[in-house]
Structures are given as C-alpha cells and as structure tokens.
Amino acid sequence: MYKQLQIEVFEWLKSKYDQDNSFTFSVRQKASKGAELNYFIGTEKSKYFATTFWFVPVSYPGSSGDLLSLVFDLRKKSGIEFFFQLNQTRDPQDSQNSYALELIKNIKDKIGDRFEHVYAGSENNKMEFFGVYSTPKYSSFQDLLPDLEVMISEIIPIVDEEIKSLKNIHPDFVAHRFTSNEQENMLQKMHDRFKRYKIVEDLENELEEDEEFDGTAEPEDFRPPLNQILYGPPGTGKTYTTISKAVRIANPDFNINQPRKGVKEEYQRLVKAGQIMFTTFHQSMSYEDFVEGIKPETKEGRVIYDVKDGLFKLISDKAKDNWISNQFKKGKLSFEASFERLKDEWEEDNSMKFSMKRDGNEFTIMGFSSKSISFKKASGGTGHTLSINTLRELFYGEREITSKGVGIYYPPILDKLQMYSNKGQEVEFFKNFVLIIDEINRGNVSQIFGELITLIEPDKRLGEDERIELNLPYSKDEKFGVPPNLYIIGTMNTADKSVEALDSALRRRFVFEEILPDYDLKELDYTLYDFQVSDILKTINSRIEKLLDRDHSIGHAYFIGKDATTIIDSFYRNIIPLLQEYFFCDYGKIGLILGSGFVQKLEKESVFADFDYSDSSQYDQKEIFEIINHKDDPAGFKFALQTLMKK
Template identity: 45%
Template sequence: MFEPKNITKSHIVKAVSRIESEGVVLKPSTIWNVIINEKTYPPKDILRYAHEEMNGHFKWEYTGGETTNKYLKKLGYIIKKKEMNPILDLIQRYKIHIKNTELKDEVYKWEIVNTYKGRPNTDASDFTEELKSIKFQNLLYHNSIGVINHLAKEFPVELSKDFKFLLNEAEPIQIRLNTFAAQTLKLYRKLEETLGTHQDERSMATYLTLHNPDKYTFYKSSFYKKYCKLIEVNSAKAGQKYIHYLELINDLVENYIKKDTELIALVKTYIPEQYNGENHMLLAQDILYQMLDKQSDDPTEKLTQPNKSDRHYWIYAPGEKARLWDEFYDEGIMGLGWDELGDLNNYDSKEEIVSKLQELENTTGSKKNDATANFDFKQGIQIGDVIIPKKGKDKYLGYGIVTSEYYYDNNRAEYRKCRKVDWIKNDIWIEPKGNIVLKTLTDITEYTDYVESLNKLIGIEMKETIIKLEINSNKPVNQILYGPPGTGKTYITKKMAVEIIDGNAPENREELSKRYEELVTSKQIQFTTFHQSMSYEDFVEGIKPKTEDNKVTYDIEDGIFKEMALKASAKKSSNFEEAYDDLIKALQNLQEDYIVLKTKTGKEFRVNVNSNGNLNLFTTKNINKQGVFTKNKLGSHFNGNQEFNGWEGYAEGVLNYLKKEFNLGHTKEDNQRKKYVLIIDEINRGNISAIFGELITLLENDKRAGNKEALQILLPYSKKPFSVPNNLHIIGTMNTADRSVEALDTALRRRFSFVEMMPKPELLKDIVIEEIVLSELLKTINERIEILIDRDHTIGHAYFINVSNKEKLKETFKNNIIPLLQEYFFGDYGKIGLVLGEGFVELVQPKTNVFADLKNYDGAQDYNQTTFKLIAINDDFNIIEAIQLLMPKTEAEA
C-alpha cells in the first residue's frame, strides 16, 4: 500500500541510518539531491526506504522533481540541484544526435579503419605503392597526403624505416613522434623544398590509428582544445598534445563509454558491421568530433550580448562588383568565395590556409591577404559584429548584424562559407572621399573616426540591433507557461508574444491589449485552444467537407498551424489579404455572372465568387465549372509555394488581375525577419501525438527551416514538402490543477522550455479590505491546499488583484474560489472547511427517524452520518467575519 503522506521525519532518520550501516548503494538521481546530516542522497531512494520503515512496503510511485521533493521539504530537509557533469551531458547529446543521423555521415571512419587496419606494411616490397594505395580521404589534409606520397616516391627505403620506427611500440611514443617529424622534414629538405612537411600530430595520429586502432584514434587540435576547455583542464604544449589527448580519450572510454550500455547498443544498432561494441577508441573520437567540432553549438561557449567595446566593424564585398548582394540580403546571410578551399573547419590555422591556396594556385606567392579573409571570416567575426557591404571604391550598400557562427552550406552552388546576418538597411550611400578599401573583408574597428563617419552616413542604430539580437539569441522558440489557475498565465502570454514580435511590450495593460489585438488582426499572433477532440486534421491539414452552391465538396484544408507556418515562411510581406477581400466585394456587387480574365499566354477564363468566399474557375467557353481557388491557396501561391499543379496559368491570371486592379504586391519588408507567435491555450488537454503527428520533430530549434540541421517532411494529405520556419514561436499554457508537467507527452517535454507561474501573494500586499490583508489571506489558503493536495492545486493571485472592496471580495469567493475548491476536493466539504473555516462551511447533523423500520439491518446508521455543507453566500453573508474565522489565530487570540 502506497501511503506517502504518512512518512515522518523519524522514518527518514531510520532509513538513512539503515542505508549507512548496511552500505546500501543508491541509484543516483538525475537532477536533485536531498541534504541529510550534511550528506547528499537521491530523494526517491530515500523515500523508498522511509516508506518501507513506515509500513513495510519498499516503494515510491511518484516521478522525480517537485512531485517527490515536496515530501522532504515539508519535513524540513533542503533540496539541492546537482552540478551537471559536462561529459555525461556531451554523451547524452551525442545519443540524441545519432538517433537522427544514424551515423551515416561518419561511418566511413570505421570502414577505413577496418579496411586498412595494420597498414602501412613497412616490409612491403613496393613501399611507394603501399602508401599510395591507402585512401586517407579527409582524415588528412591534402597537403599532408601530397607530401608523404612525394617522399614515398623519392625515398621509399628511408621513409619505410621512418614509419617502422613510428609504429614500433617498444619505443616511447613521444620519441617516436618527435623522430618521425624530424626525419620527414630532413627528407623533404633534400628535395630543396622550403615549406613545411604537414606531417604534424594529426597526420601521425592517423598513421598510428590505421596501424593499431585498438590503441590509437584520430586527432584534431580543434576539438581537443574545446574538450580541455569543457572539462576545465589545461591543454598541452605543441608537440605534446596528442599524448595528452590519448590520456583524455582513455579516461573517456574507461569511466564513461564502457559503463554506458545504452550508448554501445545504440552505435551497434546503426553500424553493426563496423562496430562490435568492444573497441571504443574511435567512438570516443567521434563523440568529441561530432559534438564539439561538427555541431554549430559549442557547449564551452555561452552566447552573450556583446559589449559595445567588443563589437567590431567590417567592410565586406558580397561577390565581385557586389553581384550577390541582393541574394545575400534576401536570404539573411553573408557568404565568402574561394570555394576550392572547401569547409574552413578543416583548417586549424591561417598558415594551413596559405599552404592550401599556394597548392591550389601552384604558386609560391604569400597569399596572406586571401588567407586572412578566410581566417577572419571563420574566427575573427563574432556574433553581434557590424557588417557593412560595399560595391566598388565608393558605394556602401547598407549594414547588418552577425547572428550566427560560421557554417558551411553544401546546398549552395557557390560562396558556401556562410554566416547568418540580420540585414538592417539596404540602399546606396556614397563614400565622400571615394576610396573604400579593396579587400574582400576588412576589420575597420580601430579606425574610430572612420567608424563614426559611417555611423552618421548610413545611420547605424545599435540600440535596435541589440534588442533584435537578444530576442534571436535568448528567447526559446517553444515555451510552455504552467501553473495553478489564476497565476497570470494569460496576461504574461500576451506580454511575451508582443515582446517576441516588437522587441519590447508596453507596461500599461490597456496599451498592451491594444497592441496585442493589432498583431492578432495582422495575423502575426494567432490563438487556439487544445481540447480532447482536437486532431491533426484541425491543426495541420485534412480533408474537409464544404458546401458550395448547395453542393457538398471535399478539399484538403490547411489547419491553423500550417497556415501560420506558410505565412511566416513567405520571404516578403504583402497586401494579399486586403487585395483579395476587395476583389470578393467587387465580385459580390457585380451585375454580370463572372469576370473574364486571361492567362499569360492569352487564353480566356472566367471566375466568380461562391458562398464560401472562394473563387469558382471556369476554363471553357460553355461555362462549365472546372475548379475552385481558395483564398489560402492563392495567397500561398503568391508567396512562392507550389499550390496549383497544372493550373498555375489560371492562378497567375487571377494574381495579375489583383496586381492591376487592386494593387497587389510585396512590400520591401523582409517577412522572414518578422516574428510570428502561435498561442496554444490548455496545451495539456490535447492528445499531443495525434495533433502534431510527425511534425513534433520539426519543432526543435535546429530542425527548423533556415537552421543548420533543417528538416522537412512530406505531408500526408497534400503530398507537399513542409518545414517549420525559425521565425514562428509557439507559446503554450497549461493548468497544473488539470494535469502535472510530469504527465505531459515526453516528446513535447523534450522540445519545449517550461516557465513555472506560481501564485505571488506579494503582489497583493498593498490591498487591504477592512483590515484583511489579501496577501496573507492567499498565503493561508494556499498553505492549507498544499498540505491537503499539492502545490499544483494552489490558487493564483490574479483572482484577488482587482478586488477593491468587500463586495468584490465576496464575489471572488462566490464565483471563483469556492467553485475551484469544489472541483479540487470533489465535493468533500469537510476538506473545504479545513481550508476556509466555519465562516464558509457548516456542520449538518444527521436526521433522526429518517429510515423506515427494518429489523436486523445494522448498517442504516452508516448512511446517516454527520456531514458538512457550504454556507450560502447571499446578500446577508458577512464576508469579513467569515474571513476572520478563516485566518489563523495569533498567540494572543489562542
């Protein structure tokens, strides 16, 4: 029998004593610990043992977090949040990541290791061919491969001896590394080469790994340094990094990977032919590489608002003669050329970029300026920096603010090295002196007079930029406000929605409501409520019956979420709504039966309006109806989505008519820079899996359109690709009195940030009604509810916030507080009386002689017990006296 409320402090003390004396090993908690006798313990295990001490049943049925912690808090124990282990967090994120990628991008490393294990064979008769036959792919720089193959061709005997020494396990590894580096350099100098050999620690690590993957693994200084920073250890000096790296890798394997059976099983599932679950060296390397180098979010870095003093100003050329400026502006990015270099993540230093450029262009020229532009594009530019695009020697084209780290976009045909930029202005400003720097990318920050002149010339407004950057960086795209009734969730939701869109929100309630309604009207904010019968077809899309001209038709209809996503995805804002509505009014007032329009090729067709406000389409001269153009689909088509397969000509004909007669057009405003907010009230009342369906994954920030790991799916009804744009925010609300956060759909909990909204009695401290301090009143009521039920069923301050006299106080109890308590306690008026006291609840004595006589029936008295009932709150009810009875007595009164 589970009786958590009967556990006392004595039971806890006995449980801890038993755990300590018997040396019981407890299961570690995920987030919280309870402090007992200056030691920390996992709360659920402590309560399991305490429950056994109390009634002999070793059990604890509640989930973790506040649901469990409240029982320990009530007994006076302190709950403390655990410090998170960054390595465990790294591995957990890796598991989530490979569930999406299934290791398809990285399996090649295991394949190479399995193919070339034990090689190179230093005793091969033709060592030149032996080395050349190994396909290193991207595990080595091109320069490294080129040099080592060149040396193998010119000095096969000498080089095979150098490799034999490098691979000789009888020698200390530091001596082997130093000797190999020195010997290959010596051979290279015999060829009268003056550049470096590129036989660095990364190269030697690759040779060692292929020869003996059970002991070694691949290395790159970039993720080695990030890992050192993550676990707060100093990185080693140059030449000693790989040995230190191997120590860290071995620690990662022994203390984490070997013990993580879930991780091992997961990797075996995806690459069973390449990974047997025993050798973990390559897996350890893959975790560090994928999580620290390949992923855009570096867990060792916190995104912070740059100080003005840290912000840099850059002059930038968007392609030759600024030919890509319009494209970059529309897409909200900046790109860099030198595409033959590939991804800049493959280079650890500016010197490596110089070497690659010299190799590609077959030159010994310095290439310093070109390498600097590439290095600065990846490493120099920071989030928050100002980018000023230019054209030629005398024209500035605008300015923007960098909003992302460097990333490489394989989907672009050219200029694949990218950063996201919030372009603020787009125009032409002439440089008075006519001598803008010619380089592709130039940091002008230190030239303060020049920067100040550009601020004045272009009108760079940093205040606006900072607000936008804060919103982009810090506001989660998916949030849920949860708490008991009356805690202000509705008001805060409105305020948050306005803040997301405008950058700030009016403090005045009336002004806030006015602005909120304006944004609802413009459809930047939409509101819906989930309920038990809400379905995917209502929310995303489905086939719905319609009556048009007294006939039932069936069409695929977009739900509120898809409608809003399409609107947010449009590149430019438009006046389509107004133009279409004007067309409908004109058609409704038309004396003729239809209007005649033309396709682009000159073919005539006709349209009129049906009873649903959509357009009937007639394509033939005998006026037979061929189809219907709905407002939503026409608008979507105008915004660039493919909606009318085979009917595009007619749709364009309607849109051209709208442009000509009703001034339909796109504004200059970039719609994708605007924010949209969908508010879902009572989100916990819907069946999340059924409503969101396969879209639940697309809600994640990094899976949204425009982000690095963007995904799209094929919708089941329309068979069209769909993705969730990154400028669409979702705010949900949930009432914890209906359902706890722990009971929510797990998939939803993983993808939303949760904001707790609890009662704030302190907001009522200045409201006093005939010596009744409302803050104390609310505290008293909630303390009693928390003991009888839990904190999720407390009562919010919003019910009392507008109470100004005793009549309004009476109305609040009659219409809000008492109905809530009736719901909470399922009509148990005795418990309601424990909360409100004898001023609100009275005793009902059992009636005498109520039953007919029946001999030998002993249970009649069980049906006629003392009960309680609510006192009617009518005109004669004295609310002040009732509340005085409710409030706890002081020591003097007692």
Template identity: 45%
Template sequence: MKLITKEHILKAIQEIDNEGIRSGRNSSTYDLIYNNKPYPPKLVISIANKYATGEELDHNTFAGGQGTPAFNLLKNEGFVIKNKAHNNSNVTKFSEAVDALIDYLKISDSIVSKFSIIKFGARAKYVWISDDSNTICDDNCHYELIERNGLDNTKGLSVEIHFEDKFKKQYFSLLKDNLPSDVYWNDKHKPSISITYQNIFSYSDPELLMKIEEALLYLEVNLGNKVRNIKDIINSVNVKNDFINWFVSRDGLENNYFNQQFGSSLSRFTSEVEKYEELYKNDFKNDLFLVNPTNFISKINEISKNIYNNSTSSFSKYILTGNGRPKAILGNKNYITFLNEFFEKQSNNKLKLNHPQQKIMAINQILYGPPGTGKTYNTMNKAVCLIHPDFSKIENREILKEKYKLLVESGQIVFTTFHQSMSYEDFIEGIKPQTKNDIVTYSVKDGIFKNIVKMALSEYIKDDIENGSEKEDFDQLYDSFIESIKPEEGIRKGTFTTKTGIEMMLVNANDKSVVVKYLWDNNKTKDKEAKQPFIISKEKLKKVLLEGINPSEVKNLKLELDPLIGYIHCELFAVYKSFYDFVIINKGEVEAVHFNYKDQSYEEVREQYEVVDKELIKEKNVKPYVLIIDEINRGNVSQIFGELITLIEEGKRLGNSEELEVILPYSKDKFSVPPNLYIIGTMNTADRSVEALDTALRRRFCFEEMLPKPDLLIDKNIGVVNLKELLITINKRIEVLLDRDHTIGHSYFINLETEQDLRSAFKNNIIPLLQEYFYGDYEKIGMVIGNGFFEVTEKYDKNIFAEFPSQNFPEAGSINRLKKIDNDFNIIDALNILQKKSKSDNE
C-alpha cells in the same frame, strides 16, 4: 571593521603616504587606487581600524580578495581596487593593447566594465567603444581608442569621443562652451572631429590599462549624458503634422471625434494640439512631438505617465477642468497608438531572428502552474515582447494590450485554445463540407497551424520591395484604378455596364470601395433617375480577381459570382469588368498580379519558397510569428499535432541541418515548420500534472513554472484582511491536503477592492474551485476555509434512515453545509476565522 568609515580610510592612506608601506605588508595581488597611486588594501584596512576603534587590526585575522568583507567595505566607500596583473600591460602594439584592455575591463568595478569594444580588423589602429546603454556607439558618435603620435613623436594611445563629419557641427555648437578641463577639441581626424582626453598614453606605461579606463570614465562622467542628450535631439523627428493628419484621416473609421468635438475644423484642432504642446513643454520640460525613432518606446512611457497623472501641473489642471479631450487625443487610443503605428512603419516591423530577446526565448515553451497565476496574462507579454523587444520596457498595460490587438489583427499573433473536441482536421488540415447553390461539396481546408506556418514561411520569399514600404501589386492597381475613374464621380454617364448592357454611373470612388447606381430607375422608360446606390468593396473585387475570373467567360452570374460575393453580383460584375480590363492593360495577365500572402494558399507560398536561394534565406530579415495555445493539456496533443509533433523541434525546422518535411495526408502538400514561428502554450496543473503530459510534447517544449505570487498583494488590504496573508494561508493548507499544483493563484485577489468583491471572489471562484479539487469533500474544504463559511453542523445517526434490513448503515456523523454568501454575509468575520485571528489580533 564594522565601525570603519571613509574618513578612517583616508587617514590610513595619509599615514602610509607619510610613513611608507611597512616591511612585508605589500600586496601580492591587488592594489587600492587613490589619486592614481597604489596602496595595499589589507594594510589600509588594518590602519583604518585603528582610527575607528583605537586598535590596529591584525592582518592575519581577516581575508582580502574580491567579495570579502574588507574589499566590499572599500568598494562601498567609493574606492577602486585593481588586480596587479592587469596594471602592467606589457604590450608593444595596438592589437595587444586592445586584447589586454578587453581582459582588464572584465574585472573592473567601474561602469566602464559594461562598455563594449568594436574591432575593425587586424590592421586597424583604432577601435570603437560603446557605452553601457549602446547609445554612444555608432557612426553618429562613439568613444574611441586610437593610436596617435605624442609630443615626442612616439606612438601612443589616445582616448576620445568621436563625431562623424555630418554630425560634427551640431555637436560642436552645443558642446563648445561646456567642455571640462581635461579634454580639448581635436580636428586631426578630418573630416570628423573628436573630444580628446588630454594625455596620450605610452605603450610602455606600466599603468596603461588603468589610465585608459580612467580616461574613459572621465569622459563618461563629465560628457556622457550631454552627448546622449544631443544625440537624442539630432535623431529626433517632429511628428506633430503627421499626427494631425493621421487623426483627421481616421475620423469616421472608428469614431467621429474630429467632427463632433471640432466641427471638422482643421484649424481648431491644430490650435488645440498646439496648446497641448505648449503646456506639455512648460510642465514636463520635454517636447510632446519630438520623438527619437530608435527610442520611441521611452517617449510612449513618458507621455503615458504624464498625461494620466494627477499632479498639480498646469497640464493636469487643464485636464481636471472637465475637459477630457487632452487624454482622449494624447492617450492610448490616439497619439500613443499613432506613435506605435508610425514608428513601426518606419522600421517596417522587421527584426532579425538573432535578436537577443529572441535568443533568450525558447522557440517552443509552455507556461504551467495552478489556476490564477497569470499564465494567459503573460502569454500576451511574451508574444508582444518577442516581436517587439522594446515593449519589455512598457509600463502601461493598456499600451501593450493595444499592440497585442494590432498584432492579432495583422495575423502575426494567433491565439487558440485546445479542448477535447479539437482535432487534427481543425489544427492542421481536413476535409470539410461547404454548400454552394444547395449543392454540398467537400474540399481540403487549412487549419490554424497550417495558416500561421504559411504566413511565417511567406516572410522568406518577400523581396526587398515588399520588405520596404511598397504596397502589394493589387493595392497599387486598385489605387491606380480609382485615380483613373475619379474624374467621372457624379457625372451622369454610363461609366460601367452590366452583363446585360444596362448603364451605371459612378457616385464615389475611394480607397475602400466603389459606389455606383443605375442611370435610370426603369431602364425601359428612362423617365426617372435612379436613387439606390450599390457599394462594391475593394475586398470583393479582390476575391473575384483572385479566382482569375475573366468577365468575357462568365455565363451565369448567380452560379459563378454569388458564392464569392453574395447578392449584388450584377452591380459588382459591371465594376469588375472595367477593373479587369484595367488590370490586363497594366499587367498583361491576372497571374502577374502579386496578392498579399494571406490571400494565397499554402501550396502557392511553398512553391515560391522552393525556388529561393537557400543561402539568401539564411541571411534574410524576417518577422517572427507567435502561436499561443491556451490550455494545451486539455486537448489530445498526439492526435491534434499528429506526425507534425517532430517538425516543431528547433533542430528539425526549415534551414537547420536536421530539417524534416512530411507529406500531409489530405492535401499532399510538402510541409515543414519555419524557424520564425514561436509556440507559447499554457497549462493548468490542476487539470493535469506535467508528469502525466504526453512525453513527446514534454521533450519538445521548454517549461516555465508560474506559481502564485503573494508579494503582488503585499499592500492590498480590505478592512482588517491582508490579502497576501490570506492567500499564503489558503495555499499552505491546500498544499498539505493535495499538492502545489492545486494552489490558488494571486489573480483571484489582485483586483479586489471592497468587501463585496471579496464575497464575490469566494462565492464564484474560490469555493467552487475547492469543491472541484476535493470532489465535494466538505470536511477538507472546511479544513482550508474554516467554519465561518459553514452552517452549524447538523448531527445524525442511523435513525435518520428508513427501516430496512441492511448491515450497511453509516455510523453517526454530521452534515456540513456551506452558508449562503449574500450581501448580509460577514466576509471579514469568516476570513478572521479562516486565518485564526481574534478581534484583539486586529486591534
């Protein structure tokens, strides 16, 4: 059978066509389909073997059926095998045909088996069919199975690609001259249009399901990629102008690149960007600034791959001339960051909690394993991909790190490390001292966990406006206030007055701050204009307004404002008084101003949650939040979580049938954990084994083991030392002497490039780790790394000791001392000894 080729199979089929199927050799279960005609698969193999070896294969000597060598051979040569039970559909109406087709596709071997069928109710005479990438799948375009009348006016089934009305002209203009022979344009589905497979299939056709599959396969093979490409073009937006505006607006915030490189000339910068656009299109046959919002991650991967490569393209040559601007402008820090921010804003960063990626990920999980296996490294991947599942496709680590940084800054990801001093008061809440005006007071302060619970819970009380692109009330009020005072910039007039009535003028007003200065250097003589400006930040105005301070009731600025905003309380009061009046005119009272939930207390957020309709909450689209707890086993988990260890269980969270809440001991707040908060922990098994971990914790977390991955080092060689082999050798010895929990991770080797790197790794990481593992037992350390790392052994006997009447002198032995690893240390020789390799082994 091994010698059979496609040519032999085709000869066998030709023989069966000429001579017919032999008596008793019909297949009971499966058919090989060739040119829409069925053949017994085992008979085909038997005859094909005759053409391959000269001897026909006895059908009793080999098996047929899915997964057998015979069927695998046929499939590998491109032949389709069908189950006979599904060739005869025995259906009489549309709903039966759809159900039968769903079952039929489950056992199909073609790409159509990955298609999805979308039903539209029992009475509908059509279904949408989605391709395997879920691109041809919506009201823009989709495959469709629909009931239509045939030429004889009897009802049958038609297979089509359907384009909705508002998109049909674009598809028609781009496809009209490129249709394959077996399809035609069909305008019967007005006002939409379809590309229809030429045949309408009768319900009574015994091969109905097979023919539907073949029609779908024909459309996919001949038109699928063309339709997907057109859809990408239709959905794409040109972001060039948005990027230019974004880049210019950032100048001075993080760097002064626009000013330094382009002299703040917008025309020069635009011209340069257009040059990049032209070069990029010539080299990579893609538009640099044309991006599909639904697939912008692919664009990021494409750009990252192209601008960081070292090919001979003209774009790369332009970069290699010494001009680093293309990479700086289009790379991770600018254009790629812009794309992330721009399209995240467009989609409002919202994901349903039933997103497949989130279903797959446990709500509480711990990554555990030996040191250096990438546990902390992978928490970043998991956290980002949980919030943005498309980032699982990102190939550039720097892009993912940049996204992680943004999510941490926004508070959607929180990272903390447990340690022996971590307490309930740090993690949940506690009474903490604070000093105001040399007076020590005590108040309840929220901890790390309570803060992120507050942010996750706030997602459920945001209304539709907040879930859109609208700013919070405070931001809107501040922006309007700035707009109202902007005309007075630079005019010498008393726009603001201090509590004592001294006039101040407006120097500058912007989205970050209000800059003011006194009209006079000396308010009594008024003979000299003041020069010293004072910056009143937006955040300081917010802090004071959050406290609900009424300027008319302030008696002592130092006592009432100093603790909030610091020294410049006189100048801030002058601006705040004007801002406060503006707020009251527009909102009526400070309590009507909605602040960001970050600025509200847990108690305030919880009170708002209590009045929201719980049925609406279940349907709400919310952001997931992620708490990463590094080294979770290094803290006293029972003490840190306290009574809340039960609340983190998925079934005990808010909105679930078994939801629980507790009263916190210090604040007396009602407390429970929302379902959109994910916890990812890491645990170093060399510190404490999983078995010894707190049972309550183990029961509430899923555990994912992370072991060393030597295969990541497969191509890494330093001199004659292969790092994969080195790691495997060391870990085998450790596992014998200790256990698997104390092996060494691949990360200790993955970034090594030189012999000096190797020396540093053994000196600073690996040997100290082994000393800790074996408690300074140098014999066992020597059994792992060999005598290449040790000085010549020094022998001793009891004569080394002082004279003393003792029976406890040790027996004769030897002293083991590690060599000093410096620049002269021959690390390659030492590692050859470790691996028991001689020089001849390396030659």
C-alpha cells in the same frame, strides 16, 4: 556588428553636430529592457535601428515610431542597407495627425523622382508610406557613408522647407528640427543612462567585451524559446502572462512596462494584423481542425469537399510568407499581399483574361478555394485547377515552371502577381508570429499535432541545417515546413491534469515555465477585514499543500482588486467551488482549510426509516457538513475570516 554600426553612426552624426549646431538628431531616451546601452531606437533582435532629425509628434493605434526616420538595416545577408521612410495613418483623428499626413504627401511629391530606389504604398493601404532606399550591398559604415551623405544632403533641406511651408498654412502644427538645447538634453540623458546601466551590467557581468562581439549574441531575456508552456494552478495568471509574452515576441520594440490597457490594445492590434492567433484545446479538437482536413462547403447549390487549412497551418503559412519575402528586396509585396490584390481585382471584374504565349489563347479565372484556382480554358473547358502552393513556390523561385499539362497556365498569373509586387508598398519588416494554445493539455495532443511534433523542433524549422519538409496527408502535392519566426505558447492548468500526463514526445519539444501564486504582487499589498490579503492567500495555500499538493493552490487572481463586498463574491463563486472540486466534496478537509467560520457540522437525528439492517448505525454516525452562507452577511464573513486566520 550591430553595436559597432550604432557607435559609428552616432560618432558620424555627433561630429556633424559639433561642426554645425543646427545639425541635430535623435538618440534613444528610454532604457527599454535589453536596449539599455543602445544609442538609437531599435533592438539587436530586430537588427535595425533608426534616428530622426525632426520633432513631429503623432499618435494613432499601433504607432510606435517616428513620422520621418533614417533607418539602418542589418537583416540582409548581402550587406547593410539604409533608407529614409515616411509613415503615417490615412485615418487621422485630430488636426496634428492630419497636418502630419499632409506633410509626408508634400515631401513625397518633392522627392519622388530624385532617387533610383523609391517605393510608395498603395492607395488601398491604411497607412501613407513612402521610402527612399539604398541597396543592401554595403559591408561597413565607411562603405555606405558617401551614398548616405548624398541622400541626407538632398532630403533634409526638402523636409525643412516643407515643414516651414505647412506651418505658414497651419500655425498650430507642431513640427521643427530639434534645437541645440533639445540636442544637448537628449545627449545628456543618453550619457546618464549609459553611466547608470553600464555599472549594473558590469556588476552582473552580463556585457561581453566589444572586440569579442560578433553581432549575434543577445540577452537571454530577448531570446524566447520557440515552443514554451506556462503551467501552474488556476488563477495564477497564465493566460494573462501569455498576452504580455506574445506582444513582446511579436513586437520587440513595444514598451511592455506600461499600464495593462496599453498592452491589451497592442495585443488586439497584433491579433487583427494576423501576427497573434489564440485558440483553446478541448476534447473535440482534431488534427483536421488544427493542421488540415477535408471539409464540406456549398458552392452554387452543390456540396463539394475541399482540403481546408487548420489554425496552425494558417498562421504558419503567413509566418513563412513573411520570412521568405523578407529575403527579397525592400518595397516588393509578399506573395500573400500580391495574391490578395489579384483576388480583389478579380472580384471587381471576374471576366479578366490571362493571355497565353499563343495569340487568341486566353483563359479566365472562375473562382478561388483555399488551395486552388479554378479556371476556364479558351476552348471553353472547365474543371481545371491550379495549385496556390505551386504558384507561391514559383513566385519565390522555389520551383521551376513546367511546360507540360496545366503548367503552361501558371506564367500569366505569375506575371500578374509580379506586377503587383514590383509596384511595392510599405516596408514589410521581418515579423514574429505567435500561436497561443490555452489549456493545451485538455486535448489529445498527439492526435492533434500529428507530424508537427517533429516539425516544430527548433533545429527542424525552415532555414536550419537539419530542416524538415514533408507532405501532409491531405494536401499531398505540397511540402510543408514550420518557419523560424513562428512561436508557440501553451498554457496548462496543473489542477486539471498533471504535467506528467502530457505526451512525453511533445514535452521534450517544449520549454516549461511554472507560474505559481505570487504573494509579493503589489496588487495584493492591501488589507480587507483587518487582514493582509496576501497573508489570507498564503494561509489557504499552505493548508492545501499539506492536504494535496501545490499544483492545486489557489491563484492570486482571485484576490486582486477586491473590496469588502467583492472578496465575499470571490470566496463563494471561485475559491469555495474550487475546493469542492479538489476534495470531491470532502467537507471535512475543506473545513481544515477554511475553518469553522465557513464550514459547519450538522447535528441531526437518524433520518432513516425503521428497518432491521445490521449496518444502519454506521450510516447514522456519518458526519455531514455544509458551507455557511455569508454572501449577504459581511459581519459573519469577517468572523469567518478571523477563524480562518486563527485570530
């Protein structure tokens, strides 16, 4: 359905352009992997795509879309939805972005009262957001077309007029409807792309026939496993690769094929946004650190013990909240966002009262913990708490309100949260979340994961037919399950501990990808001391494999970006220490790898005291080696390298 809807939207827009060349629109220009034959920005995995009618260049950290967009959304089970959205940072760093912010504020003021389903972002948000929405009820493009025609016939003239007015005030503002020449150029690029990639797709036999496509099939590269482990020798870029994989999963629309700096900036943005979390396993890591446990904290001079969520549960709950709230109508805040509003308001006025059904029975919140809300009754009684998880389940309709005990205190707070939610903010699209576990095999994985070993299985995730929810040992009153939008990426250093040493139950639940030294990297295509760097690495590793195995190879990272000086540092700070660890200081074997230019045998007379001991001669005959120091001797290092390469 995704591909068919794109075709129908394109043909509709193209027909309007053919009738009137002033009606212009954008089409996808770049052939992002997996979207080579798409008409518009967006991917089949994201289940939405977008076009725009104006050229308004904006740029700010995290920006990836247009200022003004018409979006078609297929994520609702109830049907197709379309909406017109305006989105811009409230912290512009230059005049162009400032003008763009002014523009969408002006448009918002003009459009605000014209449509039934309109949502505006909170003034507290970092983004200025405004959207006009249809309802997710349409079963086909023909079904939604009449309402779509009405929306754009009203919105486009308003935007055109506001751009014209703002350019009169700010002549340097870059903004205009696409010209017919620009339209023809975009269409030509799109057709050239289709022609080029259609041939490739046909040759590889990867494209299904349109009549057999049901809207659910996706290219294999765009269906990453929920649980995967990258394993390989040190220095092969496992952690480096996890960053790229995590960004690609968390933001499928991001162009991963760009300089590393841009990828790292996007990674940091996603970490800050809470979509990616990074941790490293170690011997002291426990279930209580990873899932949940009872931890002490000091409040008002008293030490109290409370159940605290661990790293996994924190990101899992965030992913679950996004997954559940995405089932809701656009423009409504999620529970987490609404709950943060409540806490912010309470921080400003902690005397705020919540009214019960009976007049005069008001209670106040005394504080928040990670699991509960403590409150004071109208009678003055304290020591009472409400479960945050129960409040979350009530918010999403997963539990019914009870009229017994403290159950009667939930509705007033729930009403407050619903009030925040109904005000709406920027559209909260469905998001993927990623937990990176570096050095996963260095911890006691069975003890750390506990019951998660079962819950992380793809078919046991929430939303699946075989889903499992269970009570965790510390927070016994709440059910816990792992959502389908949480991905786990682990790394393993095979020189540290073999793959076989990982718990077999956990291994069955992960997909393993081996990361080996890559001798064909373009970063290794250079020479040092008259030798191709990739050849030096390959020579060293071929000898290590003979003496040990390929799990103990030397990674390509130790040779990337080196010069005549830094390659010497890499040998003496990284490569030689690794070999000493691998061979337990058996310098004879290290000499077989590096040669006599790096390792020499010491010829010494007997060092022992005079003493009558029958076995003393065997110790005198023991060979002693040492590493030759070329740290400050480039000429000596060059000779050693020639010896290593047998030249």
